[in-house]
Each structure stands twice: as C-alpha cells, then as structure tokens.
Amino acid sequence: MSFEKLPLEPLFAKIDELKPQFIDRLAKAIAIPSVSSDEELRPRVVDMAAFLVNELTNLGFADIQLKDLGTQPPPVVDASLQLPPIVLARFGADPAKKTVLVYGHYDVQPALKEDGWATDPFTLYHDTAADILYGRGSTDDKGPVLGWLNVVEAHNALGWDLPVNLVVCFEGMEESGSLGLDGLIEKEAKAYFKTVDTVCISDNYWLGTTKPVLTYGLRGCNYYQVSIKGPGADLHLGIFGGVIAEPMTDLVQVLAQLVDNNGKILIPGILEMVAPVTEKEDALYDDIDFSPEELHAAAGSETGLHNNKKDILKHRWRFPSLSIHGIEGAFSGAGAKTVIPSKVVGKFSIRTVPDIESKKLDQLVFDHVNKVFKELNSKNTLVVELIHDGDYWVSDPFNESFTAASKATEHVWKVKPDFTREGGSIPITLSFEQMLGTQVLLLPMGRGDDGAHSINEKLNVSNYINGCKTLGGYLHYYGKV
Amino acid sequence: MSFEKLPLEPLFAKIDELKPQFIDRLAKAIAIPSVSSDEELRPRVVDMAAFLVNELTNLGFADIQLKDLGTQPPPVVDASLQLPPIVLARFGADPAKKTVLVYGHYDVQPALKEDGWATDPFTLYHDTAADILYGRGSTDDKGPVLGWLNVVEAHNALGWDLPVNLVVCFEGMEESGSLGLDGLIEKEAKAYFKTVDTVCISDNYWLGTTKPVLTYGLRGCNYYQVSIKGPGADLHLGIFGGVIAEPMTDLVQVLAQLVDNNGKILIPGILEMVAPVTEKEDALYDDIDFSPEELHAAAGSETGLHNNKKDILKHRWRFPSLSIHGIEGAFSGAGAKTVIPSKVVGKFSIRTVPDIESKKLDQLVFDHVNKVFKELNSKNTLVVELIHDGDYWVSDPFNESFTAASKATEHVWKVKPDFTREGGSIPITLSFEQMLGTQVLLLPMGRGDDGAHSINEKLNVSNYINGCKTLGGYLHYYGKV
Numbered sequence: 001m002s003f004e005k006l007p008l009e010p011l012f013a014k015i016d017e018l019k020p021q022f023i024d025r026l027a028k029a030i031a032i033p034s035v036s037s038d039e040e041l042r043p044r045v046v047d048m049a050a051f052l053v054n055e056l057t058n059l060g061f062a063d064i065q066l067k068d069l070g071t072q073p074p075p076v077v078d079a080s081l082q083l084p085p086i087v088l089a090r091f092g093a094d095p096a097k098k099t100v101l102v103y104g105h106y107d108v109q110p111a112l113k114e115d116g117w118a119t120d121p122f123t124l125y126h127d128t129a130a131d132i133l134y135g136r137g138s139t140d141d142k143g144p145v146l147g148w149l150n151v152v153e154a155h156n157a158l159g160w161d162l163p164v165n166l167v168v169c170f171e172g173m174e175e176s177g178s179l180g181l182d183g184l185i186e187k188e189a190k191a192y193f194k195t196v197d198t199v200c201i202s203d204n205y206w207l208g209t210t211k212p213v214l215t216y217g218l219r220g221c222n223y224y225q226v227s228i229k230g231p232g233a234d235l236h237l238g239i240f241g242g243v244i245a246e247p248m249t250d251l252v253q254v255l256a257q258l259v260d261n262n263g264k265i266l267i268p269g270i271l272e273m274v275a276p277v278t279e280k281e282d283a284l285y286d287d288i289d290f291s292p293e294e295l296h297a298a299a300g301s302e303t304g305l306h307n308n309k310k311d312i313l314k315h316r317w318r319f320p321s322l323s324i325h326g327i328e329g330a331f332s333g334a335g336a337k338t339v340i341p342s343k344v345v346g347k348f349s350i351r352t353v354p355d356i357e358s359k360k361l362d363q364l365v366f367d368h369v370n371k372v373f374k375e376l377n378s379k380n381t382l383v384v385e386l387i388h389d390g391d392y393w394v395s396d397p398f399n400e401s402f403t404a405a406s407k408a409t410e411h412v413w414k415v416k417p418d419f420t421r422e423g424g425s426i427p428i429t430l431s432f433e434q435m436l437g438t439q440v441l442l443l444p445m446g447r448g449d450d451g452a453h454s455i456n457e458k459l460n461v462s463n464y465i466n467g468c469k470t471l472g473g474y475l476h477y478y479g480k481v
Numbered sequence: 482m483s484f485e486k487l488p489l490e491p492l493f494a495k496i497d498e499l500k501p502q503f504i505d506r507l508a509k510a511i512a513i514p515s516v517s518s519d520e521e522l523r524p525r526v527v528d529m530a531a532f533l534v535n536e537l538t539n540l541g542f543a544d545i546q547l548k549d550l551g552t553q554p555p556p557v558v559d560a561s562l563q564l565p566p567i568v569l570a571r572f573g574a575d576p577a578k579k580t581v582l583v584y585g586h587y588d589v590q591p592a593l594k595e596d597g598w599a600t601d602p603f604t605l606y607h608d609t610a611a612d613i614l615y616g617r618g619s620t621d622d623k624g625p626v627l628g629w630l631n632v633v634e635a636h637n638a639l640g641w642d643l644p645v646n647l648v649v650c651f652e653g654m655e656e657s658g659s660l661g662l663d664g665l666i667e668k669e670a671k672a673y674f675k676t677v678d679t680v681c682i683s684d685n686y687w688l689g690t691t692k693p694v695l696t697y698g699l700r701g702c703n704y705y706q707v708s709i710k711g712p713g714a715d716l717h718l719g720i721f722g723g724v725i726a727e728p729m730t731d732l733v734q735v736l737a738q739l740v741d742n743n744g745k746i747l748i749p750g751i752l753e754m755v756a757p758v759t760e761k762e763d764a765l766y767d768d769i770d771f772s773p774e775e776l777h778a779a780a781g782s783e784t785g786l787h788n789n790k791k792d793i794l795k796h797r798w799r800f801p802s803l804s805i806h807g808i809e810g811a812f813s814g815a816g817a818k819t820v821i822p823s824k825v826v827g828k829f830s831i832r833t834v835p836d837i838e839s840k841k842l843d844q845l846v847f848d849h850v851n852k853v854f855k856e857l858n859s860k861n862t863l864v865v866e867l868i869h870d871g872d873y874w875v876s877d878p879f880n881e882s883f884t885a886a887s888k889a890t891e892h893v894w895k896v897k898p899d900f901t902r903e904g905g906s907i908p909i910t911l912s913f914e915q916m917l918g919t920q921v922l923l924l925p926m927g928r929g930d931d932g933a934h935s936i937n938e939k940l941n942v943s944n945y946i947n948g949c950k951t952l953g954g955y956l957h958y959y960g961k962v
Contacts, residue, residue, distance in 0.1 A: 232781015300713015424719015
C-alpha cells in the first residue's frame with residue numbers, strides 16, 4: 001500500500017466479533033415494513049424511525065431529534081397523512097475533531113411475496129451456505145444505515161472514542177421523492193448541521209460484484225412530456241378512422257424523431273454541449289473492473305448498444321441518453337380496444353452530464369419538438385413541457401474525503417477501489433453539496449447484483465461486515481486529515 | 482312519391498295513440514340495468530330477458546324460448562358465470578306469408594351518474610320541452626327492440642293481422658362481443674330460423690340528425706399487435722439508459738412507418754386492393770345529407786383530414802384506414818416514471834373494405850413490419866400478430882328488403898332515405914347473412930347524435946314513434962313483395 005495504514009485491526013476484529021449482533025440488528029429492521037409509498041404502511045415507517053431512536057439512544061447518541069415534516073402534499077388518499085420524521089442525532093461534539101454527516105434512509109421499496117420473492121421479504125433470511133442476507137431493505141438502505149450504528153457499537157465495545165464527531169441524518173421518504181428533505185437541510189444548514197465538515201452518503205452500489213468502488217459522478221435527468229390534442233373526446237374508430245387527424249399518429253411521428261435505435265439523440269445541439277473526454281479522464285476507465293458480460297447478466301439479454309467496456313461505461317456515466325417511457329391517454333391494456341384517443345401524452349427523459357445546461361437543454365428539446373410537429377402540418381395541437389429536472393453531479397475524486405475513503409477501502413478490501421460514476425441521479429447529493437457547501441462522498445456498501453428495488457433483494461454478509469469496517473475506517477482516515 | 486302507398490294511416494294513427502304506453506314500456510326496460518360487461522349485474526341482464534318474455538307473452542307471441550348459452554368463457558371472475566339467454570319468439574306461422582327475422586339486443590353499455598350524466602342513466606327522463614327520452618339503452622338498443630313489440634301491439638289494437646310472420650331474436654351480450662350468438666344462429670339456421678326469408682337489424686343510427694338512412698355497407702377490422710422484446714426484465718433508466726437497445730425506441734420507429742399524419746397507409750399493396758369507385762357509386766354520395774360541419778360537431782374539433790362531404794364519407798365508409806391505439810407494457814400513467822420497459826406491445830388496426838382480402842392484408846402487414854424492423858438492425862426481437870379480424874359487409878341497396886324499407890321510410894318521413902354505409906363493423910350482420918343465406922337490412926331508428934355508448938344517451942320521441950311506424954311499414958311493404 002502506498003499510504004501509512006492506521007492501526008485499525010482491533011476495530012476490525014471487534015466488528016467481526018459483533019457480527020451476530022449486527023445481523024440481528026438488521027433482522028429487526030427488515031421486520032418493520034417501512035414502505036414509504038404505501039399510505040396504509042405509514043405507521044410502520046414511523047415505527048422504523050422509533051426503532052432507530054431506540055438504537056441510537058442505547059448506543060449513547062445525543063441530541064436525538066425527530067424532525068416533523070408536516071402533512072404529505074397531494075396526491076394522497078388521506079389528506080392529513082403525516083410525512084415520516086427525519087431522524088437527527090450526534091455522537092461527539094469535540095471542537096478539535098472534524099464533523100462528518102452521514103446520510104441514509106430507513107424507508108424501503110414495496111415488496112410482496114407474490115411478486116416472486118423466494119422468501120418473505122420482511123423476514124431476514126440468512127442463506128448460511130452462500131453467506132447472504134435476503135430481505136427488503138437489506139442493501140437499500142437499512143444495511144448501510146445500521147452500518148454507522150454498528151461502527152459506534154464497535155468503538156463503544158473497545159472503549160475507543162470516535163475519531164470524528166458524527167451527525168446522522170436518516171430520512172423515511174427517499175423511495176418516494178425525499179419529500180421534505182430539501183427544506184430540512186436548508187433549515188438546519190446553519191443550525192443542526194452548522195459544524196459539518198463533510199457528508200458521506202452510503203446509498204448506492206458497487207459497479208460489479210467483486211471490486212469496491214467510490215462514486216464521484218451522477219447523471220442528471222430532465223423529464224419531458226409532449227401532449228397532442230385533437231378531437232373533443234375519445235372517438236369511435238369505425239366512425240372517425242380515416243377522417244380525423246389522430247393525435248396518436250402525430251405523437252408517434254414526433255417520438256420517432258427524438259432518438260434513433262442506436263441510442264443516438266436526434267435533437268440538434270445536445271451532444272455539442274457535452275464536455276470532451278480528456279485523455280487523463282479516458283485513462284480512468286482502463287482499470288475499472290467491468291465487462292460487457294456483466295451488462296448482459298444485469299440486463300438479462302445480449303441487447304447492448306456497445307460492445308466494449310469503455311464505451312459501455314462512458315455511455316452509462318459520461319454521455320447523455322434519451323429514453324421514451326410511454327404514452328398516457330392511449331390504450332395500454334392487454335387485448336384489443338378500438339378507440340381514437342382525443343389526447344395523448346408522450347413521456348421521455350434525457351440523462352444529463354457535464355456541461356449540459358439544463359435550461360438550454362429544455363429550449364433545444366422544445367424547439368426540436370415544435371419544429372418536427374410544425375413540419376407535420378397537423379391540425380392537432382401540441383404542447384411540450386419539462387415536468388421534472390435534476391442536475392448532474394460530479395465531484396473531485398482526489399479530494400480529502402475521497403482520499404480517506406480510498407485508503408479505508410484499500411485497507412479493508414486489499415484492493416484500490418474503482419472510481420466510478422453512476423448513470424442515475426441521487427438528487428440529495430446535490431442538495432447536501434449546495435446547501436451545506438461541503439464535499440459529498442458516495443461510499444457504497446452493497447454489490448451491483450444486490451437487486452435493490454427488485455425481488456430477492458440481498459446483502460452479502462461480507463459486504464455488510466467489511467462495509468462496516470470501511471465506514472469505520474473512513475472516519476479514522478478522514479479524522480487524520 | 483314514385484310508388485303506390487299502402488293504406489297504413491290507421492296503423493300510424495294507432496301508434497300515435499299508443500305513444501304513452503310505448504314510452505312507459507321503454508321506461509320499464511331502461512329501469513333494468515342490463516349491463517352485460519359487469520358480472521355483478523348479470524342477474525339484471527337475465528331480469529331484462531324475463532321482462533321481454535313477459536311482454537312477448539302478453540302480446541301473443543308463440544314458441545317463446547330462452548336459449549341457454551352455457552357459462553361465459555374466460556376471462557371472468559366467476560368461472561360459473563352463465564351467459565344471458567337469447568330470447569326467441571314467433572308471431573304468426575302462415576306458410577303463405579314471408580317470414581322476417583328481427584334482431585336486437587337487450588343488454589347495454591355501462592353507465593354511472595358520476596360519469597357525467599345529467600340524470601340517472603337507469604331512470605328514463607322525458608324532456609318534454611325537447612321531446613327527448615334520456616336513459617341508457619334508449620337508442621342502443623332497447624328503443625328499437627321494443628319498437629318491434631310496439632308494432633305488434635298496434636296491430637293487435639287495430640285487430641289487424643301482421644303482414645308477415647315475425648321471428649324475434651334478442652340477445653343479451655351484444656355489448657360484450659355477442660358471445661354465443663354465432664353458435665346459436667348456426668344451430669337454429671335449419672331449425673327455429675328455417676323459414677326465415679330476410680333479416681332486419683335495427684341497431685345503428687342515422688348519419689346525421691335530420692334525414693333517415695338505410696345502411697348497406699360496413700367496414701371490417703383487422704387488429705394487430707407488434708411485440709418488441711429486449712432485456713430480461715424492466716431496467717433502471719439510470720443504469721441502462723444509453724447502453725441498452727430499448728424496445729420502446731424500436732417500437733416507435735416501427736409504428737411511425739405504418740401511417741402518415743395525413744392518414745395515408747404506408748404499408749405497400751393495401752390501397753391497390755381497394756375496389757375502384759365507379760361513377761355510379763360516386764353519384765350515390767351526391768345527395769347524402771351531410772356536411773363537414775357535422776363531422777366537426779361530432780368530433781368536437783375541426784381536425785378533420787378532408788374538407789368536403791364526399792371525401793369525408795368515402796374515407797369513413799369506402800376506403801381503409803389505419804389507427805394506432807396504444808402501447809401495452811410501457812408507462813401509461815400520469816406524471817413521470819423512469820423505467821426502460823423490457824417488452825412493449827404496440828396495437829394498431831386497419832378498417833377494411835371491398836376488395837381487401839383479409840389473409841393477404843395480414844401478410845402485407847407482417848411483411849412490412851418485419852422489413853421495417855430488419856432495417857433497424859436492432860438486437861431486440863419483434864413478433865407481429867393478428868389478434869382479431871372481422872370482415873367487411875356490403876349489400877345490394879336495391880334488393881327487395883331495402884326497397885321495402887325505402888318505401889316505408891319515405892311513407893313515414895316524407896323523404897327518400899339516404900343510402901349509407903358505416904365505418905364500423907357489426908359482425909352479426911355477416912353471421913346472419915352467411916349462416917341463414919338471406920339478405921340483411923340495417924334499418925336504424927335513432928339519430929347520429931344519440932350518444933350510444935356515451936353519457937346522456939337519448940332517443941328523440943319522434944324517432945321512437947316514427948321509428949315504430951317505419952318498422953311496421955317495412956313489414957307491410959316487404960309482405961307485398
């Protein structure tokens with residue numbers, strides 16, 4: 001190793017020793033079905049917050065607060081539905097130490113045994129032969145959240161002080177748009193979070209299944225809808241087929257001119273905004289542990305657009321992409337239904353990367369769609385709108401926080417981490433960076449095949465335990481800066 | 482008038498006299514919510530059959546039979562759900578007279594007050610100022626069904642014999658695919674229907690609102706789906722956007738090459754199969770009471786593809802059309818959802834006309850779709866299938882039955898009817914024609930603005946009462962042939 005290792009072996013040994021307790025802690029958390037998108041399960045999301053408060057209290061965290069975020073905005077069935085609270089707590093307040101804010105979420109995606117789970121999703125199943133922990137939330141994000149608690153428990157058991165002051169921020173709405181989080185961060189930036197030096201988020205995954213990664217970039221996403229309206233109401237096909245300008249016909253023509261079937265964006269001006277890939281940056285891709293076969297395995301098909309590692313990864317992380325998601329207002333069921341929809345709404349999104357300017361992108365999209373539609377010379381009317389945007393994020397992978405995380409990872413896993421980006425967006429990353437004015441590190445615990453959001457979500461025991469060591473090691477290496 | 486009028490004034494006067502009873506009969510029928518598509522309302526559909534049996538019995542019909550069609554095939558919630566019976570009955574069996582089979586249906590489309598009805602859909606509302614009868618089934622098809630009963634009642638009241646033998650065939654599944662009817666017709670062709678000379682169906686509408694019509698043609702409909710499959714499961718946009726060949730991108734390209742936004746079918750070979758419009762046929766369109774403004778009013782927009790009467794009507798009746806109905810498997814809800822669907826199924830249909838051969842059409846569609854997809858050179862897989870077809874129908878508008886109906890219409894309405902086609906299909910028309918080997922006449926009672934299948938379905942009292950006179954008159958003129 002090219003750096004001086006800190007004497008963390010007692011900590012790592014203690015974490016190994018406490019493994020049964022840590023797995024038990026995860027089992028208790030998974031047993032609480034804290035599904036934030038299901039209004040009827042909202043009380044169980046609140047139960048999960050209470051579980052965390054109890055654990056934090058027992059571990060000696062101080063200044064524990066349940067931040068009330070008020071009622072959930074529409075659309076909701078129950079207009080008085082309360083948002084789950086954000087859990088804040090501190091461990092240590094030594095002005096001589098750095099302060100690290102760690103973020104995670106205690107809510108989970110929906111899961112039903114009938115969806116195809118091999119075991120009950122809300123009962124942790126430990127496959128001891130493969131040493132894998134199955135259950136909803138195991139990797140996303142209860143494992144990482146509890147990882148921070150486990151690190152504190154191990155320090156307590158050793159009689160060690162934490163090398164930094166720890167501030168935890170655990171939310172219960174991440175799987176449902178992080179409602180209320182931005183407001184909380186803004187409000188607490190100069191209050192609860194005042195002394196925070198850096199932020200660490202453990203809520204993503206390794207690229208593959210064998211090599212740890214640190215993530216320094218995320219694509220953004222601008223989501224558009226194009227609405228085409230014709231007749232005053234849905235029309236009978238037999239009477240109007242052939243005599244009316246059908247909105248669906250127009251929409252299909254418009255959507256067909258957004259992206260070609262090789263994934264090339266057909267809207268002029270977008271690719272020109274993309275920052276050129278420098279030689280140095282290009283070289284970063286050389287060592288990354290990834291192969292086209294992993295893409296095939298993850299996709300369940302050999303239908304990739306690119307056939308070599310670097311092209312695949314660049315198109316996932318570094319270049320924009322345009323996807324057509326569907327059509328609102330048209331027939332979408334099984335079987336045959338003959339109707340001429342009066343209004344149809346096509347949905348598509350563009351993943352954004354440096355240096356695409358969001359507002360300029362919107363204008364290019366609007367101009368192109370309007371131009372294509374004008375050329376159709378249709379009697380129908382078209383409206384194109386942005387309905388959601390989230391900016392991309394790129395960090396310096398060589399800053400203090402990333403360097404500390406890199407050392408901790410190499411110390412635990414005996415291999416330098418890959419520095420990766422992700423193709424998706426994690427909007428809270430930008431929120432923390434911008435509102436706290438700090439660096440943000442994405443330090444994943446789980447593997448690329450953990451199946452977050454899917455059936456049979458899992459976390460390998462080695463990732464859970466070595467993940468705890470990595471989180472703890474990160475605090476020590478960062479505390480030495 | 483260019484024909485000798487029959488002395489029908491006493492009949493017409495009696496029908497006028499019985500108007501209150503006829504409206505009351507319709508009110509009783511509308512009060513039975515015989516919605517065939519709603520399994521929970523199936524007992525009410527059966528109640529409606531019982532109501533008809535009671536009426537037929539009181540009027541002196543004989544050989545009344547409720548034909549059991551067995552259980553409804555899947556998909557159904559209740560696997561033991563019985564199909565509603567077909568009601569058969571005769572009035573008269575004089576070998577010296579012609580025998581006319583009249584068909585109608587006693588089931589209706591669903592209707593809820595909350596859908597936007599001004600009044601309860603299952604309570605007949607008589608707007609006496611406008612002299613309009615509102616209620617689900619008023620025009621489709623309870624008014625016409627009861628029309629035949631009213632004709633018999635008027636004859637009975639006058640002490641007149643019917644000029645023909647009448648066979649009624651009323652079904653209770655027309656709004657749900659006429660399940661079981663074809664089998665019944667085939668089975669009874671040489672039995673209950675053995676002596677039938679001609680068939681009259683009153684289950685369609687005038688073209689407009691002022692001039693009666695007789696209908697001599699219907700377009701057919703071939704319905705296709707094109708399925709494109711790529712990844713093994715729906716994929717996360719952030720991870721796979723830009724690196725995987727997206728089935729939606731391919732599907733949009735394929736759908737965009739089916740029809741242009743002027744309604745022109747882009748599949749080679751189809752238009753070449755369409756029978757040329759002869760001069761004589763073209764002239765038939767000259768007198769038809771229709772204007773582009775009526776199209777605008779019916780569509781609720783000025784988004785027609787053609788700007789003159791003859792082009793509009795020919796494209797509705799005489800030329801094929803291709804409509805894209807929607808996409809199964811893609812996002813179809815409101816708002817924004819980022820997902821890459823693994824399999825998407827585009828649905829489109831082609832309205833067919835003489836002399837398009839259905840099987841040849843299928844092959845042209847398959848060849849074109851496969852060729853377009855092959856040119857995309859996509860790694861995804863495509864399957865194109867026919868999922869439903871129904872042939873077009875054209876009759877001789879100058880045969881004995883049409884001539885009798887034309888005379889009756891002119892006698893009652895003081896105007897020659899327009900000879901029209903319809904753009905939609907009524908599959909039972911072909912079934913009766915082919916299985917009984919007889920002519921079929923479509924003799925509508927209601928107007929083009931009656932709103933069958935829509936909210937506030939209505940039947941003008943003048944159409945109901947003059948419709949009864951026309952149905953009765955038709956029997957007399959046809960009986961003289």
